Amino acid sequence: MNSRNLIGRAIVLALLFLGAMLVLTPFFWMLSLSFKSQAEIFSPTISLFPDQLQWDNYRAAFERTTLLRFLVNGLVVCGGILFFQILFALPCAYALAQRRFRGRSLIFGLVLAGLLVPFHVTAIPIFLGLAELRLLNTYGALILPFVASVFGIFLFRQAISAMPVELFEAARIDGLSEGAIAWRIALPLAMPAATAFAIFSVVAHWNDLFWPLIAISDPALAPPPRGILYFRDEESGTDVGPLMAAAVVIVAPMVVAFLLAQRRFIQGLAVGGLKG
Amino acid sequence: MRLIDRTRAEALANLWLAGPATVAMLVLIFIPVSIVALLSFTDYQFGARSFNWVGFDNYLILIKDPQARRAITNTIVYAAIVIPLSILFGLLVALGLHSVMRYAPRLSAVLRAAYFLPVAATLVAMAVVWQMLLHPNLGLVNHLLAAADIRGPAWLSDRGLVLYTLAVIGIWQTVGYNMVLFLAGLAAIPEHLYDAAEIDGANRGWERFWTVTWPMLGPTTLFVVVVTATGAFRVFETVATLTRGGPAFASDVLVYAIYREGFVYFKAGYSSAITMVFFVFVLLFTLAKFRLMESRVHYR
Amino acid sequence: MIELRNVTRRFGTTTVLKDISLAAEEGSFLALLGPSGCGKSTLLRIIAGLDRPNSGEVILGGRDVRNLTAAERNVAMVFQSYALYPHLTVAQNIALPLAMRGRSRFERSLIGRWFPASREKQQEEIRRVREIADQLGIQPLLERKPSQLSGGQKQRVAVARALVREPSIFLLDEPLSNLDAKLRVQMRAEIVALNRRIGRTFVYVTHDQAEAMAMADKVAVMLDGRIAQFASPRELYETPVSMDVAAFVGLYPINFTKAADWTALPGGFRLPPGSLPQGKQVIIGIRPEHLFPDPEGPVRGKLVRMEYQGAEVLLDVRIDGGTLVKAVAPGDWQRAEARGDLRLSYLPRHLHVFAAGSGERLELARDGQHEDERATTCG
Structure with a gap:
């Protein structure tokens, strides 16, 4: 190890730290503001650390808005979407991967073609359809459009294709029905793919604003991103502390989950790049 | 004695397994896409009882009307900034972290988590934070600039600036994602190639980069380009949260235009035309991506 | 009892099984022997009900099972890869078929499994699993996952x-092909013993002729989608119906030498006079283990190479006429030099004669007197 190398390392590390600081600034600032009093926020001097740690903003955020409700909505919507996505995708993926039947390549073709279609493209007709069914402004409106995940089918199919055929034949001989094979054999073995897909799906829908903006107007149904905009617009930007506290609360679940399971999280989101 | 023979039973099993998903795909993806395509040639408005066929009128407005056109041009400008810069930074960070990994793996992992954080964080909430950071009078950014005796601009309400501000936020959000893809690409480069390059005389860092790293990252880079491009063309959350396409359409983008025209002004026909334009853009990128994947993933 | 009648299976345009008919008696041990790609595995999967023939009948225990699923046929299958469920413990792996049969869908469900009737059945399942595990000596492995087992242990669990x-x-x-040689021989014996003990019909697919010969009561040699010969191991070895079967069966590859006429065999081989019609082109086959050095022997040649193997010595001999044949000498056979002239001898009954064109076996019109004598030295 010579000195030139050491200097090189020092420069690289310094730059990486600087970049990381820049990237993290919004997070620091959000935390910082969420703990500052109104007076401190509007004072002309700036400091990263609040004078004193005070939880008033958080109390205000929960008291003055239905923040808790937003979180519950997010949970219901993400959970509902994921449940139905797997319910539809897994048996189909199993059939595509391990069974031979007429129309199989046609259905797989549909799956591949479906990967090309971003959700935004289907928004108008789905909105019309939900309006026709009088489902707008319900949880159903937030969940239903996403139940057919071609991406889920694709991921599961790839995973199940890689499993040995003999395993499924053994299961047939052991008396498992085809449905039982899908749920009792294929799903447990496809857990890595299922985890990646679950992370991808939950993050995508927890963070989505586009569809909630369209499908609901009732704040009581708003998932977190839609909710925080209601909050911001009501307060017209003056009540910064509680707004930042609300932002912290909304960002926290995904960030904490990410920090706890970094590898899986990164895998799940990276695999999402395959989707159109 | 069985009531149905096995061929029938097998067919039923297939129907039961694959049928629901197939129907759902048709109802939720393929039928809507065809309806959008049809609607884009009508003047249909949400709630209206009837509509007229208007041919290519909606598309012509989109091309001819200078205001409407901004949605397209802004999206392209935004993408043209975000794509190269987020890829460049993503690559630089990945190279840095990859080298740090050799002598300080823990530190490298911590830094990686830091860079990836914006990808996991809810963008709308973070956009609200950015709004505070960029506030003309109270924001941290202008405070810091003031400390250096620079009068900070109104980042989000200056017509000339707003799109670039959004692009910076876009880059901030995407760098971590690209970094992760590049890190995976770097990890896949076999060590012995560097040994070979060193024997061949390429022993400086940048020589090794150009002889081994960059060529070996080729497929990864192409993949990152298309993924970033599709992401950039879908920019919506920051626009909807921070500018609503304003001021004066200076930050209008395709997806926001779809939302505004369709769901604020209820012009379903016109919005469908914007949707189709957006679709074509995304389709081109996604098809390119599939071509790339085919050379790496093997379908059965 | 298994009976197959005219079973044909096509995949697209290729026919992998051509008009297969065979029968196995209750409790017997049947081997399907053939090189990879001969269709033996497809045939097994058709018997199991995992695959279905395009035409023909499968009759198990006297009834046509065409409309029965694999589970309903009450067959069990041991796969080459063992196909143990990786996410279940050994005990759960063994219990799964019991649960699928013994308990109703409700009794298997999350709620139903707590009901007394289901609990009782579960107790019974556990008892059965222990009993079987005892029999096969895998009791200590019951709580392990398949990934924690060795090949032989997986085999036993399967x-x-x-x-x-x-x-x-x-x-x-092919249940033994993933095991090492020593274990394979041990498991062979265990599987045969199992067959004798439980008295059920076994169908055993293998590409290893030694396995088939050692284990089976009857062997169906399958070549190119057909049954080339269906016979006992001894018959297969002693009277193979064709050159292909002769080549496939036996420890060492059989020697073939071509002859324009039975009267003009190469290297001093002879056939009893009048045993074949005049002027027929034939191919003589003799197994290396039936060709041995004998200073008085009728077959003359030159030793090209020898390979000492302990129990025996393998010889490569170029006989007069140019054909290279293999012969086997006892392990204590000695010779000063590894090359040079060598005479070989054989018993006439060990000669196999095949028609040159079709490769089919030709029966010799033998008069018994030559049977046990050595061929007399010729000229």
Whole structure:
């Protein structure tokens, strides 16, 4: 190890730290503001650390808005979407991967073609359809459009294709029905793919604003991103502390989950790049 | 004695397994896409009882009307900034972290988590934070600039600036994602190639980069380009949260235009035309991506 | 009892099984022997009900099972890869077929499994699993996952899973090919013993002729989608119906030498006079283990190479006429130099004669007197 190398390392590390600081600034600032009093926020001097740690903003955020409700909505919507996505995708993926039947390549073709279609493209007709069914402004409106995940089918199919055929034949001989094979054999073995897909799906829908903006107007149904905009617009930007506290609360679940399971999280989101 | 023979039973099993998903795909993806395509040639408005066929009128407005056109041009400008810069930074960070990994793996992992954080964080909430950071009078950014005796601009309400501000936020959000893809690409480069390059005389860092790293990252880079491009063309959350396409359409983008025209002004026909334009853009990128994947993933 | 009648199976345009008919008696041990790609595994999967023939009948225990699923046929199968469920413990692996048969859908469900009737059945399942595990000596492995087992242990678990529900037919698809040589020989004996003990019909697919010969009561040699010969191991070895079968069966590859006429065999081979019609082109086959050095022997040649193997010595001999043949000498056979002239001898009854064109066996019109004598020295 010579000195030139050491200097090189020092420069690289310094730059990486600087970049990381820049990237993290919004997070620091959000935390910082969420703990500052109104007076401190509007004072002309700036400091990263609040004078004193005070939880008033958080109390205000929960008291003055239905923040808790937003979180519950997010949970219901993400959970509902994921449940139905797997319910539809897994048996189909199993059939595509391990069974031979007429129309199989046609259905797989549909799956591949479906990967090309971003959700935004289907928004108008789905909105019309939900309006026709009088489902707008319900949880159903937030969940239903996403139940057919071609991406889920694709991921599961790839995973199940890689499993040995003999395993499924053994299961047939052991008396498992085809449905039982899908749920009792294929799903447990496809857990890595299922985890990646679950992370991808939950993050995508927890963070989505586009569809909630369209499908609901009732704040009581708003998932977190839609909710925080209601909050911001009501307060017209003056009540910064509680707004930042609300932002912290909304960002926290995904960030904490990410920090706890970094590898899986990164895998799940990276695999999402395959989707159109 | 069985009531149905096995061929029938097998067919039923297939129907039961694959049928629901197939129907759902048709109802939720393929039928809507065809309806959008049809609607884009009508003047249909949400709630209206009837509509007229208007041919290519909606598309012509989109091309001819200078205001409407901004949605397209802004999206392209935004993408043209975000794509190269987020890829460049993503690559630089990945190279840095990859080298740090050799002598300080823990530190490298911590830094990686830091860079990836914006990808996991809810963008709308973070956009609200950015709004505070960029506030003309109270924001941290202008405070810091003031400390250096620079009068900070109104980042989000200056017509000339707003799109670039959004692009910076876009880059901030995407760098971590690209970094992760590049890190995976770097990890896949076999060590012995560097040994070979060193024997061949390429022993400086940048020589090794150009002889081994960059060529070996080729497929990864192409993949990152298309993924970033599709992401950039879908920019919506920051626009909807921070500018609503304003001021004066200076930050209008395709997806926001779809939302505004369709769901604020209820012009379903016109919005469908914007949707189709957006679709074509995304389709081109996604098809390119599939071509790339085919050379790496093997379908059965 | 298994009976196949005219079973044909096509995949697209290729026919992998051509008009297969065979029968196995209750409790017998049947081997399907053939090189990879001969269709033996497809045939096994058709018997199991995992695949279905395009035409023909499968009759198990006297009834046509065309409309029965694999589960309903009450067959058990041991796969080459063992196909143990990786996410279940050994005990759960063995119990699964019992649960699928013994308990109703409700009794298996999350709620139903707590009901007394289901609890009782579960107790019974556990008892059965222990019993089987005891029999196969895998009791200590019951709580392990398949990934924690050695090849031989996996093999036993796979057999246990097949055994536990007392199937009427046992199907085994190359079950020993992933084991090392020593274990393979041991498991051979165990599987045969199992067959004798439980008295069920076994169908055993293998590409290893030694396995088939050692284990089976009857062997169906399958070549290119057909049954080339269906016979006992001894018949296969002693009277192969064709050159292909002769070549496939036996430890050492059989020697073939071509002859324009039976009267003009190369290297001093002779056939009893009048045993074949005049002027027929034939191919003579003789197994290396039936060709041995003998200073008085009728076959003359030159030793090209020898390979000492302990129990025996393998000889490469170029006989007069140019054909290279292999011969086997006893292990204590000595010779000063590794090259040079050598005479070989054989018993006439060990000569196989095939028609040159079709490769079919030609029966010699033998008069018994030559049977046990050595061929007399010629000229």
